Amino acid sequence: MKKKKWPETWQEMNPGCMVFEPASARSYLTGSWKAQRPVWDDSKCIKCGICYIFCPEGCVSQDEKGFFRADLDYCKGCGICAHECWPGAIEMVEEG
Amino acid sequence: MNIIENFDLFAPRLVDKKEYFCSGHRACQGCGEALAIRLMCKALGPDTIIANGTGCMEVISSFYPTTAWDLPWIHLAFENAAAVGSGVEAGLKALRRKGRIPDRDVKVVAIAGDGGTMDIGIQSLSGAMERGHDMLYVCLDNEAYMNTGIQRSSGTPMGAATTTSPAGKVVPGKQEWKKNVPEIMVAHNVPYVATACHSYPLDFMNKVKKARKVKGPSYIHCLSVCPTGWRSASEETIKLGRLAVETGMFPLYEVEDGKYKITIEVDELRPIEDYLNRQGRFSHLTPDQIENIQDRVYQEYNKLMDKVNGLHSWSDLKYEWGLFE
Amino acid sequence: MAKRVGMEVGIAAAEAVGMCNIDMAAVYPITPQSHIAEHLSEIVADGRIDAEFVTVESEHTSISCVSGASATGARVYTATSSQGLLYMHEILPIVSAMRLPVVMANANRAISGPINIWNDHSDIMPQRDAGWVVFFADNGQEVVDMTIQSFKIAEDDDVMLPVCLNMDGFQLTHTVELIEFPDQKKVDKFLPPRKPFATLHPDNPISMGTLGMPEIYAESRKSQDEALKNSKKTILKVWDEWEKMFGRSYKPVETYLAEDAEILLLTMGSMSETAEIAIDELRKKGLSVGLVKLRLWRPFPFEELKAAVKKAKLLIVTDRAVSFGGSGGPVFIEIKSALYHEKERPLVYNSIIGLGGRDVQVTDFMKIVEDAAKAGEKGIIRDYEFYGVRG
Numbered sequence A: 001m002k003k004k005k006w007p008e009t010w011q012e013m014n015p016g017c018m019v020f021e022p023a024s025a026r027s028y029l030t031g032s033w034k035a036q037r038p039v040w041d042d043s044k045c046i047k048c049g050i051c052y053i054f055c056p057e058g059c060v061s062q063d064e065k066g067f068f069r070a071d072l073d074y075c076k077g078c079g080i081c082a083h084e085c086w087p088g089a090i091e092m093v094e095e096g
Numbered sequence B: 001m002n003i004i005e006n007f008d009l010f011a012p013r014l015v016d017k018k019e020y021f022c023s024g025h026r027a028c029q030g031c032g033e034a035l036a037i038r039l040m041c042k043a044l045g046p047d048t049i050i051a052n053g054t055g056c057m058e059v060i061s062s063f064y065p066t067t068a069w070d071l072p073w074i075h076l077a078f079e080n081a082a083a084v085g086s087g088v089e090a091g092l093k094a095l096r097r098k099g100r101i102p103d104r105d106v107k108v109v110a111i112a113g114d115g116g117t118m119d120i121g122i123q124s125l126s127g128a129m130e131r132g133h134d135m136l137y138v139c140l141d142n143e144a145y146m147n148t149g150i151q152r153s154s155g156t157p158m159g160a161a162t163t164t165s166p167a168g169k170v171v172p173g174k175q176e177w178k179k180n181v182p183e184i185m186v187a188h189n190v191p192y193v194a195t196a197c198h199s200y201p202l203d204f205m206n207k208v209k210k211a212r213k214v215k216g217p218s219y220i221h222c223l224s225v226c227p228t229g230w231r232s233a234s235e236e237t238i239k240l241g242r243l244a245v246e247t248g249m250f251p252l253y254e255v256e257d258g259k260y261k262i263t264i265e266v267d268e269l270r271p272i273e274d275y276l277n278r279q280g281r282f283s284h285l286t287p288d289q290i291e292n293i294q295d296r297v298y299q300e301y302n303k304l305m306d307k308v309n310g311l312h313s314w315s316d317l318k319y320e321w322g323l324f325e
Numbered sequence C: 001m002a003k004r005v006g007m008e009v010g011i012a013a014a015e016a017v018g019m020c021n022i023d024m025a026a027v028y029p030i031t032p033q034s035h036i037a038e039h040l041s042e043i044v045a046d047g048r049i050d051a052e053f054v055t056v057e058s059e060h061t062s063i064s065c066v067s068g069a070s071a072t073g074a075r076v077y078t079a080t081s082s083q084g085l086l087y088m089h090e091i092l093p094i095v096s097a098m099r100l101p102v103v104m105a106n107a108n109r110a111i112s113g114p115i116n117i118w119n120d121h122s123d124i125m126p127q128r129d130a131g132w133v134v135f136f137a138d139n140g141q142e143v144v145d146m147t148i149q150s151f152k153i154a155e156d157d158d159v160m161l162p163v164c165l166n167m168d169g170f171q172l173t174h175t176v177e178l179i180e181f182p183d184q185k186k187v188d189k190f191l192p193p194r195k196p197f198a199t200l201h202p203d204n205p206i207s208m209g210t211l212g213m214p215e216i217y218a219e220s221r222k223s224q225d226e227a228l229k230n231s232k233k234t235i236l237k238v239w240d241e242w243e244k245m246f247g248r249s250y251k252p253v254e255t256y257l258a259e260d261a262e263i264l265l266l267t268m269g270s271m272s273e274t275a276e277i278a279i280d281e282l283r284k285k286g287l288s289v290g291l292v293k294l295r296l297w298r299p300f301p302f303e304e305l306k307a308a309v310k311k312a313k314l315l316i317v318t319d320r321a322v323s324f325g326g327s328g329g330p331v332f333i334e335i336k337s338a339l340y341h342e343k344e345r346p347l348v349y350n351s352i353i354g355l356g357g358r359d360v361q362v363t364d365f366m367k368i369v370e371d372a373a374k375a376g377e378k379g380i381i382r383d384y385e386f387y388g389v390r391g
Helices: A050-054 A080-084 B032-044 B056-061 B081-097 B114-119 B122-131 B181-187 B201-213 B234-246 B287-310 B314-318 C009-019 C034-045 C059-071 C082-088 C092-097 C125-130 C140-155 C184-190 C214-246 C271-284 C302-309 C330-339 C362-377
Strands: A036-040 A060-062 A068-070 A090-094 B048-052 B073-075 B107-113 B135-141 B192-197 B218-223 B253-256 B259-262 C004-008 C024-027 C052-055 C076-080 C103-108 C133-136 C163-168 C176-180 C253-256 C263-267 C289-294 C296-298 C314-319 C347-352
Touching: A036 A068, A050 A060, A050 A080, A080 A090, A080 B234, B032 B056, B032 B107, B032 B135, B032 B201, B032 B218, B032 B234, B048 B081, B056 B107, B081 B107, B081 B122, B081 B135, B081 C024, B081 C052, B081 C059, B107 B114, B114 B122, B114 B135, B122 B135, B122 B181, B122 C059, B135 B201, B181 B192, B181 B218, B192 B201, B192 B234, B201 B218, B259 B287, C004 C009, C009 C034, C009 C140, C009 C176, C024 C034, C024 C059, C034 C052, C034 C076, C052 C059, C059 C076, C059 C082, C059 C092, C076 C082, C092 C125, C092 C214, C103 C140, C133 C140, C133 C214, C140 C163, C140 C176, C140 C184, C140 C214, C184 C214, C214 C296, C253 C302, C263 C271, C263 C302, C263 C362, C271 C289, C271 C362, C289 C302, C302 C330, C314 C330, C314 C362, C330 C347, C347 C362
Parallel strands: B048 B073, B048 B107, B107 B135, B135 B218, B192 B218, C024 C052, C024 C076, C076 C103, C103 C163, C133 C163, C263 C289, C263 C314, C314 C347
Antiparallel strands: A036 A090, A060 A068, B192 B253, B253 B259, C004 C176, C133 C296, C253 C289
16 A cells, blocks of 8 residues: 655645645555455446446446446445445455 | 436436546445535536535545545535635636636535534524525535534434434433424525435436526535444445435425425335334334334425425415415 | 825725725624725625625624635635624634635724623734734724735735734724825735635636644644744835835834833834823923834734834833733733843833723823833832723
């Protein structure tokens, strides 16, 4: 996991603690939080996109073939995608 | 890809793929509120400014020197999300009129939790709505002061155990009913008021889009499931939201110019045990207490249906006096 | 020559704001600031300036509202007093920490307990540590001049801090004085439209008001302290520029007959003018006395103060506020601590006067000085006194 970098000196602080780089939270990889991860069974997947819609992290995306995958760098293993998948194409598998 | 205008043909795959609330935020696993924000931002699009009140969403998304927002965002304090939003709206209006910023519609959206809206924030919300700023206010209701450790707020449902309304031997959880802030907003003559839930994402996003189009104040009250505070399983977040709607505990409706309309029709209300059983915060309730709550849920739902069937749109009421005698 | 008009100072303050091409103002009425709010709303309603005037539902909202607008790049203004300022207290440090150039007029009024609507400085003193630039105006001309200067100082890239201009409620805001309004074209040249450092706009999305973990909070506060200290350079520069353009000079610490004085009286705010007359009278009686007027309260003008008082034997600091259970009035505490390490410094006394609008007359000042002089000659160290309190 990448280490978070704090400003070294007070002179480096942005005035007003403003953050000028949007979406910079991506530097913090929340993937280490998970105790289980989602695994897709492409044979059952109907490509409806529900797992993509319901992920609170927004880490589920489509690959070139149109099947869905979670970005394991950010997936927290909450299990919502597996729970909501209508055809039961997602299974939560223990980490480690 | 942009959101299709024809709301009825909505499908998850046609939703805007850009993430305005990016991964890397520090919300709990299975956080319904983070999901609600993510969906709301997709519906709003890039020409938006967010004024956030202190709460879970502000804290998890803005750790200096990073931010999870890909939209302009400002946070000042706990109770003044609506006040800051009013200021941003007034500032933009003046600057646009004077030509100092591009002549383009930018929507101001103020968001806060249930505490920052219904309790400490009610004054600034009421003031902002009364003044009629062109602003959308979204209340993300996870039914307690979750960020400070699950304390009771006026949005906590009756019977729920929180850390300041614990299930004790003498007093079993919160004794008061949930404060009805959407009603307060209708009383403020807000042209568009709606309740929503992240478990019905397309309904929620449609409402946000509709509110965005309103040239004036609008209010959306979004129920957000909090597995940490509600003591429920993190994977059941979406399911619980659905149960809240299906049991009638949180009906989804919209009020356009005073005309009430249920947007997610439920043919027959499920018994509330289905909803209460899955949450640890209700586990102390006796069957008598549950029946009490069930009666009250029916009463509140009937009150709502009364309004749906009986009230007219305000524009219909402009005609001569005695129209409905 | 420029024309001088007789105008109530509160109305003149609003007129001065009207000359500054503000974009937005949010005010909540409170006596004695209400004339400023009313007249400003008249100016906007008549179309004399193009600004958004938001009548908010509380002072807390008014400061939040102008902060939000300032974040979008607008030039903003608000005004308040006493209880309203205390209601804003939560937000004042936030505005300063977020480096938003809000300009605020504070019509000094006593704070409650018991409720009192008349003039003293107890409302601004609790805001000492909020990180704002704080000025005190002595008369109507200064109110007008310093209102215009405040915008320039606040918005300067080297400052970017909110400014509070204090004017005594009723004693100043409701008195009619002769004021020379600067020429609008010259004001436009002095004060061009605001060029904000960073704004909220989708064309360049930024996040303002982020969370500060313990790892960076102290650095943030240090940077704020440095910014406030550095702002003095800009303040002096702006006052210099004002003198060149308009002919009136402003200094952080002003003196009256103080160069050779053995006894110095220190005042802040409109009572300085009364004190000047008292100094004249005392000089006629043969006392070697002078007046020191503090105009800049934050950032505190250490060098100027030390230079003004070092030759004197006795300095009498008059306060119009109390720090209960402390070592005296707030100004006295500040000055005593500023002079502590100096090799050449006077004996410092403190008189708390004029609380809750009680009139302070020339004879009162004379009595304070004469009493202090007797004790000061003997080198007695005196505790602070509440002047004129019966019993």
